Amino acid sequence: MKSKLKTPALLLFLMAAFAFPAVVKDVFFIHLGVVFGIWIILAFGLNLIVGYTGQVSFCHAAFMGIGAYVSALLTLRAGFNFWTCLPFGIAAAGLLALLIGLPSFRLRGAYFSIITLAFGELVRIVFHNWRAVTNGPDGIPAIPAPPSIPVPLLSRLDFSEKWAYYYLVLVAAVICGLMLYAMVRSRLGRAFLAIREDESYAQSIGINTMRYKLLSFVLGAMFAGLAGCLYAHYFLYISPDSFTVFQSFDVLLMVIVGGMGSIVGPVIGVIFLTALPEYLHLAAGYRMVIYGFLLMVITILAPLGIRGAVVSAVNRFNRRSEGLAG
Numbered sequence: 100m101k102s103k104l105k106t107p108a109l110l111l112f113l114m115a116a117f118a119f120p121a122v123v124k125d126v127f128f129i130h131l132g133v134v135f136g137i138w139i140i141l142a143f144g145l146n147l148i149v150g151y152t153g154q155v156s157f158c159h160a161a162f163m164g165i166g167a168y169v170s171a172l173l174t175l176r177a178g179f180n181f182w183t184c185l186p187f188g189i190a191a192a193g194l195l196a197l198l199i200g201l202p203s204f205r206l207r208g209a210y211f212s213i214i215t216l217a218f219g220e221l222v223r224i225v226f227h228n229w230r231a232v233t234n235g236p237d238g239i240p241a242i243p244a245p246p247s248i249p250v251p252l253l254s255r256l257d258f259s260e261k262w263a264y265y266y267l268v269l270v271a272a273v274i275c276g277l278m279l280y281a282m283v284r285s286r287l288g289r290a291f292l293a294i295r296e297d298e299s300y301a302q303s304i305g306i307n308t309m310r311y312k313l314l315s316f317v318l319g320a321m322f323a324g325l326a327g328c329l330y331a332h333y334f335l336y337i338s339p340d341s342f343t344v345f346q347s348f349d350v351l352l353m354v355i356v357g358g359m360g361s362i363v364g365p366v367i368g369v370i371f372l373t374a375l376p377e378y379l380h381l382a383a384g385y386r387m388v389i390y391g392f393l394l395m396v397i398t399i400l401a402p403l404g405i406r407g408a409v410v411s412a413v414n415r416f417n418r419r420s421e422g423l424a425g
Contacts, residue, residue: 116269120262129261133333135369136268137326142353142365143275144322149351150359151283152315153295155212157347158199158219162192162320164226164342166327168233171242171337181245181258181332185325192324193317200316204309207298219344226339238338242331264333271329275322280362282318291315295360352390356397358404367405 120129145159166188173179173187203214226233233239245267247255256263282288290311293301302308331337349372357368372390401408 113273117266120265126261129265131374133261133265133268135373136265136272137329137333138350138353138369138373139272139366140268140275140329141323141326141350142357142369143272143279143362144319144326145350146319146354146359146361146365147279147282147291147315147322148319149354150361150364151288151291151295152312153298154204154312154316155215155351156316156319157212157216157344157351158222159319159323159350160342160344160346161219161222162196162323163327163330163346164222164337164339165192165195166324167331167337167342168226168239168327169324170328171239171331172232174243174332175239175241181243181328185328188328189321189324192327193321196317196320197313200313204312204316216344219347223339223343226342233339236339238336238341239331240336242335242337244335245332258332268329268333271325275325276362276366283362287311287314292360349390352394356393356404358406361406364404364406371405 116132119132123129141159141163144162145156148154148156148159169191170181170184170188173184174181179187199214199218203211206214227236229235244264245258247257250256256266258264258267283291290301290306293304293306294308294311298308327342330341353368353372354365355368356372357366358364372393375389397404403411
């Protein structure tokens with residue numbers, strides 16, 4: 100029953116997402132859709148680390164910042180265009196994750212989380228103080244949008260237009276979602292889940308736990324690097340304040356609230372926690388208070404997140420329906 104409902108619901112959601120700019124037409128809502136897409140890519144990456152492998156990381160915004168700064172600097176100082184910078188930004192985030200993960204994964208539990216927290220703050224400090232490269236707290240302005248590309252039935256797709264950038268981000272998010280889906284249903288994904296459930300047992304049956312944890316960390320960071328590149332060339336300005344530990348907490352909350360260890364959960368969490376402050380017109384300080392309250396409520400009432408609560412409710416309804424029919 101669940102599999103019969105899942106595919107049509109997913110297709111319906113994708114159709115609605117692709118039709119969104121044509122139906123809504125309001126520039127603000129299209130902008131919000133772009134922000135959703137960037138955060139969804141970021142949350143997919145963190146979900147791979149936290150939700151599927153069970154390693155709590157607090158430096159995901161730092162990897163996003165690495166991707167953003169590498170892409171912006173290569174564009175402005177080396178004369179590369181966005182399409183050339185994109186693989187460099189993704190690779191830089193992945194390489195840094197590899198360098199941090201190699202020593203960090205020799206530790207377990209809270210020690211790893213503390214190291215990622217320190218690393219996230221260290222990256223922000225480097226962005227803030229390395230003025231010769233990052234322009235310090237003033238940030239990097241005038242980042243160009245991706246160059247337009249030819250498209251059948253249209254002369255060219257101009258990514259300085261919000262609706263065009265929306266489709267760029269949407270396609271990137273769908274590709275990331277499909278990659279994550281393929282990974283978690285492969286032998287690789289089964290190894291990740293075994294580590295999450297019981298690392299000692301996984302090690303005892305021959306799984307190289309450090310290698311798989313490191314791989315999930317690097318892949319998750321590469322997703323964040325992609326999100327950073329898309330962020331930089333959409334907002335056309337970046338600064339150290341865009342990639343702080345608080346942003347890492349935000350994306351972690353999105354994964355937890357939506358539902359860890361699923362593809363749909365982070366999407367729900369991103370939409371819910373991004374739309375809520377916009378709808379309520381909350382200032383940043385009040386937003387964190389609301390986020391904390393929501394996390395407490397969901398942890399108590401729905402420990403599997405919003406997705407888990409919905410799935411449980413549907414399953415209960417189906418069991419009752421079958422009981423009545425019987």
